[in-house]
Amino acid sequence: MLIIWGFPMLKRIVREGFEHIREPLKRAIGELSSLKASDALPKAHPKLGQPSARYIYTDTEGRALVAVYRFDKSDNSSKKEFRPYTVATGEWKAPEKRPLYRLDLLARDIGPVVVVEGEKCADALNDIGVLATTCFGGCNGTGKADLSPLSGREVVIWPDNDEPGLKYAKAVALSLRENGAASIKIVDLNPETFPIDRIYRGWDAADAISEGWGQLRIRSLLREAIPYKGKASLKLKKSERRKIDLYGDDPLKLKEWGEPDMSVLNPRRPPPEFPVQLFGQFWGNWITAKAEGCSAPVDYVGMSLLSLSSSLIGCSRFVSPWKGWKEPPLLWVALVGNPSTGKSPALESVLGIVRKIEQEGAQGIKDKLRQHEADVLGAQCIRQDWERQVKEASKSGASIPIMPEGAQVPDKPERPRIFVSDATPEALARLLANQPKGLLVTRDELSGWLGSFNRYAGGQGGDRAFWLEAYGGRPYTIDRARNGGEAVTVPYLATSILGGIQPDKLHSLLLSGDDDGLTARFLFCWPDPVPLERPQRQAESFEAEKALRWLNGLRLTPDGQGGLSHDLVMLDDDAANFFQDWRKAHAAEQPEGQMASWWGKMPGVCLRLALCLEYLWLAATTRQETFAVTYAAVEAATVMIENYFKPMAARAYGDASLPKAERNAATLAKWIVKNKMERINTRELQRNARLPGLRNAAEIKEAIEVLEEANLLRYDPKREGETTGKMSGGYEVNPIQQTIRPKG
DSSP states (O other): OHHHHTSHHHHHHIIIIITTOOOOHHHHHHHHHHHHHHTTSOSSBTTTBSOSEEEEEEOTTSOEEEEEEEEEOTTOOSOEEEEEEETTTTBSSOOSSBOBTTHHHHHHOOSOEEEESSHHHHHHHHHTTOOEEOBTTHHHHGGGBOOGGGTTSEEEEEOOSSHHHHHHHHHHHHHHHHTTOSEEEEOOOOTTTOSSSOOOTTOOHHHHHHTTOOHHHHHHHHHTOEEOOSOOOTTSOHHHHHHHHHHOSOHHHHHHHOOOOGGGGOOSOOOOOOOGGGGHHHHHHHHHHHHHHTTOOHHHHHHHHHHHHHHHHGGGEEEEEETTEEEOOOOEEEEEOOTTSSHHHHHHHHHHHHHHHHHHHTTTHHHHHHHHHHHHHHHHHHHHHHHHHHHHHHHHTOOOOOOOGGGSOOOOOOOOOSEESSOOHHHHHHHHHHOTTOEEEEESOHHHHHHTTTTTTTTSSHHHHHHHHTTTTEEEEEOOGGGTTOOEEEEEEOEEEEEEEOHHHIIIIIISSOOOSTGGGEEEEOOOOOOOOOOSOOOOHHHHHHHHHHHHTOOOEEOSSSSEEOEEEEEOHHHHHHHHHHHHHHHHTOOOTTHHHHHHHHHHHHHHHHHHHHHHHHHHTTOOOOSEEOHHHHHHHHHHIIIIIHHHHHHHHHHTTOOHHHHHHHHHHHHHHHTTOSEEEHHHIIIIIOOTTOOSHHHHHHHHHHHHHTTSEEEOOBOSTTOOSOOBOEEEEOGGGGGOOOOO
């Protein structure tokens, strides 16, 4: 439902007064095309009569293929019967190759898919915006199901909490592996680890939703699903079966060694998927094409667009959920990644358009400068005449005439600016005094920006304090001697910040030292690199330019006192209620440690994101303001925070500060698994393996100690042949590693 709300057509419906309708839009839209075909389906079974429910399996266009009729027993027992009807043959039996449920939804949404046991569960998840499907016939029907639509996709299996459910999950997992699913996970229903106190026999996704589980809670459960890595015997005990699913086929080796902690293979948290669909159809396609064109992750382009849009809107609009709280749309974004991962090309793909807009806006500056020179000379002439009058009045004892207004030298016109790359706080303040909307500060390397703090301020922390203020968009005055004794007054100290930073410098420059709130202001974007491929399409630059020009054209309004003021954009009632519910749930999960301050900024960030998304949608469609932030924009912002920014922050805060020994241990563990090593020797590692970060004995020893704690290695010295003397520094490798395949 969320994805659909972001599209222009339905956003117009929102603005026409239907925000309060919470009908499951995605399911409803998908069913519109199947209604005509379903009219030809039988209303009842020739023997069993009227069904208690009917589920329609469609093709990708929404046309009915198979209808499954459910018949509940009349004795009020839990028993039920199902009868399939195949449209093509007109027979009451299932086709040889059975389609997946709701292929129309699968075709429209390319995101992760949840496979459940039964159409009721699939409908329940789809109704709340979680893409789900199932296959008819339970465990016995998986072998006949056509799972090819799930090839190359991320799949999470959510079984019923009973033995048939476990069998169904394993059967689906095996079929998915054969059909080439990109990843396969199974929701862990183990009572020792499940996130609620008790789940009863047969508990399923539909039960969870009927008990009040919402989209955010369900997505959190799906993220914790266990990766499926092996083929298990279903005759083993449940505890043994789960271990073998994860680690291989030989329980004897498992008991001899104990379970290894294979998280050492990938200590870094995997990056979440960037929710490009939340930007709407136009911007989603544009971001994807731009990223493809510069061989960069979509994350870098999408986040660059977000930060830029926040600056183009600037302090012309503040967002407010209710009276007493308002936020500027400013967003600070750190693109994290190693060199040559696409950060700079992604930045330029967005800034190239804005640079063109800025240059066009500066075309008239030369004429203004010439006029300014004339005005200066005119003011000087008026002043000279006034000075002569003052001298004459002074000699004659007459009253001294006041200086004429025309004698004042006019301010020099400033070239219109949208972004700056390198400026001291004083220089930036002077620019902002003439650019009241604010500016975008961009740096290829944020480390240079951070390293310049206090370069000119005697190391007293003044620069850092200035930048902390620049996040809030409030008035600011700099009163320093080097400004010629004159104060520089900034009506809105407002900057969005966008730049790249390498992971090791992220830790040393941002995540170390005292927490003064600077790091908490950043949204982190740290995707995995993408392969270098020739682009197959090009982004539509002309329409994007028009949309960004419209954002840049938003203006402050006169305040009636000679100054300028922002307009307030309010959340509508439904949006404000939803925001408050999310805000309370967010606060209840407040973490401790370094992320606590970042977490506390998220409600304000949510409002800023919602305003930016609302205006990006407007810029791509009507370009007519309603001065309201809709439910759709707030919901999109919360989903982006929950599903992208929170996991990404955990990745940045946790992984940027990983100890060197853990990083080296991951390198060594992957090498062991890839080469199916049974033993390793420290001297041979140093001489022959030559792994990154493992060049000397001390580094190798530290990495081995980490793998010993993870139960992947254990000390096992041996002598070569029958000679006496010093034992070799050998280690035996846990044999279970031979069933593991590392990621990368």
